[in-house]
Structures are given as C-alpha cells and as structure tokens.
Amino acid sequence: MAGDLIILSAPSGAGKTTIIRGLLERRLIAPESVAFSVSHTTRAPREGEVDGVDYHFVDIPTFQSMIAGERFLEWAEVYGNYYGTSLDGVLPHLERGIDVLMDIDVKGATSVLESHPEAVGIFVMPPSFDVLRQRLQGRRLDSPEAVERRLTVSLWEIRRYHQYEYVIINDDAARASEALAAILQARRQRSSRLKERAAAIAAGFEAEFESRG
Ligand code: 5GP
Numbered sequence: 242m243a244g245d246l247i248i249l250s251a252p253s254g255a256g257k258t259t260i261i262r263g264l265l266e267r268r269l270i271a272p273e274s275v276a277f278s279v280s281h282t283t284r285a286p287r288e289g290e291v292d293g294v295d296y297h298f299v300d301i302p303t304f305q306s307m308i309a310g311e312r313f314l315e316w317a318e319v320y321g322n323y324y325g326t327s328l329d330g331v332l333p334h335l336e337r338g339i340d341v342l343m344d345i346d347v348k349g350a351t352s353v354l355e356s357h358p359e360a361v362g363i364f365v366m367p368p369s370f371d372v373l374r375q376r377l378q379g380r381r382l383d384s385p386e387a388v389e390r391r392l393t394v395s396l397w398e399i400r401r402y403h404q405y406e407y408v409i410i411n412d413d414a415a416r417a418s419e420a421l422a423a424i425l426q427a428r429r430q431r432s433s434r435l436k437e438r439a440a441a442i443a444a445g446f447e448a449e450f451e452s453r454g
Contacts, residue, residue: 243335243336243338244276244335244337244338244339244340244341245340245359245360245361245425245428245429245434246331246335246340246343246353246357246359246360246361247340247341247342247343247360247361247363247424247428248343248345248349248350248353248354248361248362248363248405249261249343249344249345249363249365250345250347250349250363250364250365250398250405251364251365251366251398251411252366252367252394252398252399253391253394253395254367254373254376254377254380254391254395255366255367255373255376255411256367256376256411256414256417257344257365258344259414260365260409260411260414260417260418260421261277261342261344261418261421263414263415263417263418264418264421264422267415267418269418269419269421270422270425270426273339274339274340275339275340275341275342275425276334276341276342277341277342277344278326278330278331278341278342278343278344279293279295279296279297279330280296280297280327280330280343280344280345281297281299281304281313281316281323281324281325281326281327282296282297282299282323282324282325283298283299283300283301283304283322283323283324284298284322284324286298287382301323304316304323304325307327312327312328313325313326313327314326314327314328314331314353314357315345315349315352315353316349317345317346317348317349318348319346319348320390320394324345324346324349325349326345326349326353331343340428340429346398347398347401347404350362350404350405351401351404354404361406361407361424361428362404362405362406362407363406363407363409363421363424364401364402364404364407364408364409365408365409365411365417366399366408366409366410366411367410367411368410368411370392370395372412373392373395374388374392377392407424409421409424
C-alpha cells in the first residue's frame with residue numbers, strides 16, 4: 242500500500258502554515274499517518290527556525306551538488322533562493338503507506354505533477370487580493386517593497402490554480418483545515434488504495450461460503 246504524494250501550494254501569506262498547524266493541533270487526521278517533507282533551502286534561517294525541522298539549511302555549492310547527484314524530486318528558485326524536495330525525504334514514507342505533504346511553490350508543483358501525475362495538487366487561495374495584502378502587511382515579516390514583490394508573484398501563482406485538482410479558499414482558518422483533512426481522508430478511502438485490506442475481507446467471505454459447501 243503506497244501513500245499519496247500531496248502538494249500544497251499557495252501565494253505567500255494565504256495562510257498555508259496556519260492551515261497545516263490546525264490540521265495537526267486539532268488532530269483532524271492521525272499525526273502518524275502523514276509526513277511533512279522538510280525541504281532543502283539556500284535561504285538564511287528566520288528567527289526561531291530550526292535546521293532539520295523547518296528546512297535543511299544548506300549553502301549553494303551543497304545544493305548544486307545535490308542537483309547534480311539527482312537527489313531532488315523537484316527544485317526551484319523562489320524569491321532568489323533555491324528550494325528543493327529530496328527524494329530521500331519522500332520515498333521511504335510513501336513506501337510505508339504514509340502520505341507525504343509537500344509545501345512547495347507553483348513552479349515546483351508543475352514539475353512534480355509532470356513527473357508524478359498521480360500526485361494530488363491542492364491550491365490554497367486567499368479570499369481576495371485585499372485580504373492577502375492586509376495579511377502580508379500585518380505580519381510585518383517583510384519590507385513594503387518585499388510585500389509588493391510577493392503580491393506581484395501572487396498574481397502569477399493565482400492564475401495557475403487550475404493546475405491543481407483541489408482548491409481551498411482560506412476565508413476561515415478552522416474550516417480550511419477541515420477541508421484539507423477531508424481531502425486527505427477521501428483519498429485514503431479510494432478502493433485502489435484499500436485494495437489489500439478490501440481483498441482480504443472479500444477473501445474471508447469467499448472462504449466462509451466455500452466452507453459451507
Ligand atoms: P519561505 O522562504 O517563505 O519559507 O518559502 C517561500 C516559498 O518557497 C513558499 O512558496 C514555499 O512553498 C516554497 N518552498 C518551500 N520549500 C520548497 C521546495 O522544496 N520546493 C519548492 N519548489 N518550493 C518550496
């Protein structure tokens with residue numbers, strides 16, 4: 242039984258991190274049933290970020306040697322830094338039947354969906370441009386110029402929402418986390434994914450009726 246590769250993308254400030262936190266804190270799905278891929282990045286850690294937890298923070302030569310060694314499932318340049326998902330961080334979980342949630346940008350998502358058409362794309366949208374602008378300005382992480390840059394990129398990203406199979410409109414964080422849980426849950430109930438267990442149950446029925454003669 243293989244887990245699903247789940248891609249979550251959103252314009253910066255759309256609330257993706259809050260949605261994921263809500264999913265885990267409210268135990269909307271069993272935490273051990275999903276793994277979060279920890280990306281490699283060449284950007285500097287922000288205050289409070291922990292190496293190996295938020296990202297694997299590496300220098301540019303290390304990142305480039307990983308590209309050359311074909312160790313990435315995908316990688317992209319985002320806001321002037323490199324970001325990538327390593328195969329080592331993803332494949333072992335999928336093989337054990339654990340879903341892997343990847344928080345990656347739209348370019349990375351396009352490349353994963355091309356190489357892995359079975360991956361599940363989810364796009365988180367802010368309810369409007371004004372809400373996104375207010376959120377980016379309110380969190381005070383960026384200079385006004387950086388906020389403008391993120392807003393410009395957001396148009397490019399929003400235009401590509403239809404590449405994704407699912408859209409979550411984040412006008413209420415609690416409901417958005419529930420929507421994410423519902424998507425993960427529904428994927429797990431597919432007959433193709435439950436094949437082994439369902440076949441074993443069906444075989445039990447066959448055996449019972451055979452023994453009755
Ligand atoms: P931040 O620097 O704010 O943590 O992330 C900036 C952007 O990089 C976000 O849109 C995030 O989804 C994206 N990102 C993070 N990790 C990866 C990755 O491994 N691959 C790609 N393609 N994008 C990533």
